[in-house]
Amino acid sequence: xxxxxxxxxxxxxxxxxxxxxxxxxxxxxxxxxxxxxxxxxxxxxxxxxxxxxxxxxxxxxxxxxxxxxxxxxxxxxxxxxxxxxxxxxxxxxxxxxxxxxxxxxxxxxxxxxxxxxxxxxxxxxxxxxxxxxxxxxxxxxxxxxxxxxxxxxxxxxxxxxxxxxxxxxxxxxxxxxxxxxxxxx
Numbered sequence: 001x002x003x004x005x006x007x008x009x010x011x012x013x014x015x016x017x018x019x020x021x022x023x024x025x026x027x028x029x030x031x032x033x034x035x036x037x038x039x040x041x042x043x044x045x046x047x048x049x050x051x052x053x054x055x056x057x058x059x060x061x062x063x064x065x066x067x068x069x070x071x072x073x074x075x076x077x078x079x080x081x082x083x084x085x086x087x088x089x090x091x092x093x094x095x096x097x098x099x100x101x102x103x104x105x106x107x108x109x110x111x112x113x114x115x116x117x118x119x120x121x122x123x124x125x126x127x128x129x130x131x132x133x134x135x136x137x138x139x140x141x142x143x144x145x146x147x148x149x150x151x152x153x154x155x156x157x158x159x160x161x162x163x164x165x166x167x168x169x170x171x172x173x174x175x176x177x178x179x180x181x182x183x184x185x
Contacts, residue, residue, distance in 0.1 A: 005029050015051040022058040040065040040085035040109045060107065062087040063136050073120050081122065082115035088135045110135070127153060156181070 008024045010017065010033040018033070025031040035052075037043035043065050047054045067083045088108045112134055113122040124130060131137050131150050141149045159181045168174050 007032065009033070013052065016053070018047065018052045018054055019058070022054055022061055025061045026058070037067075040067060040083065040087075040111075043067075044087075044109075060087075060089060064112075065109070071115070071117060073117065080115055081113075083111050084113040084122070086110045086112050086134055086136055 005024075007030040008021060010021050010031075013021060013033050013035045018035075021031050021033055035043070035046065037046050044059055044062075046052060047059050048056065063086065065085045065087060066081060067085065068079055069082045070077055071080045071082065072078075073080075086109070088110055089106060110133065112130060113124070115121070116123045127150055131153070137149050137153075140146065146152045159177055163174055163177050166173070168177065
C-alpha cells in the first residue's frame with residue numbers, strides 16, 4: 001500500500017486475502033471485491049465467518065453491498081444487479097465525519113435500490129428518493145463539503161452518460177472523461 005492507491009479492486013475473495021483488502025479500506029483507499037453470498041445479510045455473515053474471518057470492526061467499513069443474481073426475463077436466464085444495500089452504522093450525519101466504525105452490532109442494512117422484475121430495472125428511478133434514503137450520501141455531504149449532493153450526483157451521472165453515449169470501451173477514453181470531470185471541479 002506504499003503507493004496509496006485511490007481504489008483497490010480484487011476479483012474474488014475466498015479467505016484471508018480479505019484482511020489485506022479491508023486494511024487498505026481502513027487506510028483510506030476505496031475498495032471493491034466480489035464473493036459469493038445469497039443476500040446482503042448472508043454476505044456479512046460469510047465475511048465474519050471462517051475461512052474469511054473478518055472482525056466486525058472491519059466489516060463496519062462496508063458502505064454498500066451489491067447483490068447480483070440470475071433472473072428469468074423474457075424467457076431468458078440473465079444475470080442482473082438485483083439490489084444495492086447500504087450498510088448503515090446508525091450514527092447521525094453530523095457525527096459521521098468524526099466517528100470511527102465501532103465493532104458492535106449497531107448497523108442496519110437498508111435497500112437503496114431493488115430490482116423490479118416487471119419493469120426489468122432497478123427502483124427507485126428518481127434521485128430525490130435515493131438521496132433522502134441514503135445515510136452514506138448524507139454523510140458524504142459533510143465529509144466532502146458538498147452542499148448540493150443531488151446536483152453533484154447529477155453532474156457525475158452526466159459524465160457517465162457521456163461515456164455510454166460515446167460507447168467508450170477502452171480504459172484510456174474512460175479515464176480521460178473522468179479526469180476531465182475532476183479537473184473541472
